[in-house]
Amino acid sequence: MEPTETIGCEKTEMGEDLAFLKSKIEEVHFDPYRNVDEQTFSQSLNRVGFVEKRYREIAIQESIALLGDAHTTVCNFRFGELFPVRYQEIGGYFYIIGAPDIGDHVVGREVRGINGHSIEDIVKKVKSLSSKEGPEVLLRDLAWYLQSNMILRYYGFSDGKEVSLDTDNGQIPLKVSQKLANNLQRLDPLKWIPTDVDDDETYFGNPLYQFRIFGNTLFFKYNDCTNSGYSKEYLEKFKDRLLEEARICQTLVVDLRSNDGGSTEVMWDLFERLPDDRKIYVAIGRRTFSSAMHHLLYLKNSKGATLIGENAGQKPNRFGDSYHFTLPNSKIRMKSSFKYFELLPGQDIEVVEPDIRIPLTIEDYVNGTDPLEKWIKEMR
Template sequence: MTVFTRVLGALLLLWLSAAIGAAAAEDLPERFAGEARIESQPSLPIHLELRRVGAAVEGSISMPIGSFEMTAIQEGHTITGRYEGPGGAGDMSLIIDGDTLTGTFGLGEAHGTISAQRTDLDAQRFFEPPEANLDLTTAQWLEDLDQLAEILSQKHGSPFHRISRPRFESEVAHVRAAIPQLDGTGIASEFVKLGALIGDGHTEVALPDDQARLPVELFWFEDGLRVIGIAADHQELLGARLIAVDAVAVEEVIDRLRPFIAAGETEWFVRAALPGLLRNPAILAAAGIVDGPSVALTLEVADGDRTQIEMTAKSEAGALAILNGAAPLWRRNETQGLWTEVLADGAVYVNWRSYAGLADAAAALLASLDAQHPPRLIVDLRDNTGGDYNAGRAFVEAIASRPWLNQRGTLYVLIGRATFSAAMTNAVDFMTMTNAILAGEPAGAAPNNWQEARRFNLPNSGLRVGVSTLHYEFLPGQAEVRPGLHVWPEPGDWGAPLDASVKLILSRP
């Protein structure tokens, strides 16, 4: 081999290495994390993942309000293009200068800005909350309290729309004084009360998911709180009515738990939230209802006799025995965001539980409806706690655009105590944009209130805090979204093919 051949071979290897390196660099995504702000609204966390293919740039943009796909062209340091997703679409312009990304974007008639730094984290890890830790020192809890007070009073769009600043500061001072005497679960429970004090359901302090719960589930019926789920060794108590917790009468229990629930929503929101609090001994202790790890429930059974059982909370309670053997219609198929069932008379029942994949699911449903022309369509929002109301509104508009379907007596919408946030908004859309008849209970969410929560985590405990940032007036002058046909849930709804609301609709001419 000559010297020339060896040199040429070395140059070729260098060129190939550089080419392979450049191709690999093009395949590796660039990630940036920071904040986005739309005009005067509070900022939101944002994560961008960009992938270059020559001058073209593709990628994804993730925010708490949703994810968007991006296509763009890069010229020098500037990237210009469009983004599109369930929450909307628009133009955007980005500039990358070293490890810093800045940019602007349009969303409808609004304009926003982006400021971010290069990161190694993907979107899932960036938005993943830290693991909660309630085993802290007094100093750490006091630091978290200061942070919580700052978040609630400075990040909320209008923190003192229901309570005064002096009242809020007084409650913070009360918690500060109590911290040295409380354990971690007790302090976290006091934080829950501070969040509820602001008054809207989107503003909250969430307790860790792994907290121990009592192996019992209750539902607030017209005649009181009744057992709908319980440990198998007590299943003879299914359907029993709650009379007292320890020595505290149920009426007093309800009053003591109200401070842990946002008061600015509807009374139906309270009915939805309170049974969950009754399963949590930490909340019961913070409310002064129980004192110790075991809880005594006094229950009234079908023949009027009363019995008392002792229960201890468990981190993993296991599956509970269910009243009449099965959940009611609106709670079935919990993992499905939108599912349908054709009823005996040909009516189509649609359980609209979530907004995940709604556009595709709604398109398929509408195509099926157009082919079938069923005599009735029943859209059930009773187990829908919210999502992107714009995506939901597109679904409502599609229904409204079909004259054969958008008729009074043909179109029904079911709402209830768990109908919250975007689901409430879309229930109002059905009221105002279609000829639908609403049935069930009033929605849990108040129609004119604060929404669009921004999320934070406290620095030491990792507790998740949500604060509302925008005020909406979806139904001016009305305190709640009321159905035209008010139907209470009944114990007999559990285990039955149809519940009382659907039966009423099917009985109408």
């Protein structure tokens, strides 16, 4: 593709970087101007040259977000000056689900503002950084952005290394701490802990892929589309064991709620070999992303599976697969998608919704309860 718009500050090192970035995106991306016209994209990049150096990655991300592609982004732009806290949007509200100590009294609180600014006002600004590829992508991104002091400073919601959170139970002072932020304990009601499985003779697997049997239901958690750290022989043993149990059980539940992608090849043959005469449910949620989208749609369309849980994390027709590159002067790391996946040809669907909605609440996070397990046990 021949670029027709130039970068106005291209005589500077940053200008050279931005011209390189635009050229590389046009070279690599499957369809860079599907969601934004070239002139608007170029004008946005032009503004980056006038931004303070420490905020350049964030400013570039604002431009990249215009492409509307969750697989094309500035790498690690949101990791500057992190607060030791994690958020989750649930039902229109943002809650604290991670802290240095999981027993900390801050966990479970609703965050209503930061430094006197309402969450609504903050969201209006920081959402400019998200590709907004779909509604769930935006909500996932917002929870990430609120953790970054650099992002809050860029938009004028912080002026130092400390902020005050306005919560439903008073104010919470927060200080930037990269060390603590990198070692957070996070509430995760979807994760099986040792006490759940140690005495369960039906359990088999590892943190990446695992299953248990509840009555006549095989519950298969597929958490990551990878086999990293495990041998091919172990993977094949797992598949054989699962298929053996699947032929005995009446119902199969494939849980993709924690699966944000990887390689579809790891479990593709397993899904193809699942028995056709069993009732199959596929659990989905906001973290169901990328390769996991391929699996859920295959199981629904080819195996007649019923979708349960919450909205999936990505559009079915979307860009994907990433090419990484580095800007020559600033050394800012980037990635661009280079493929387009049309999993539902001719359908412009923003979000894949479950057939049966089983939502997670903040109480589930705090109490460590998975409503899907309760649903399975009640179904028996």
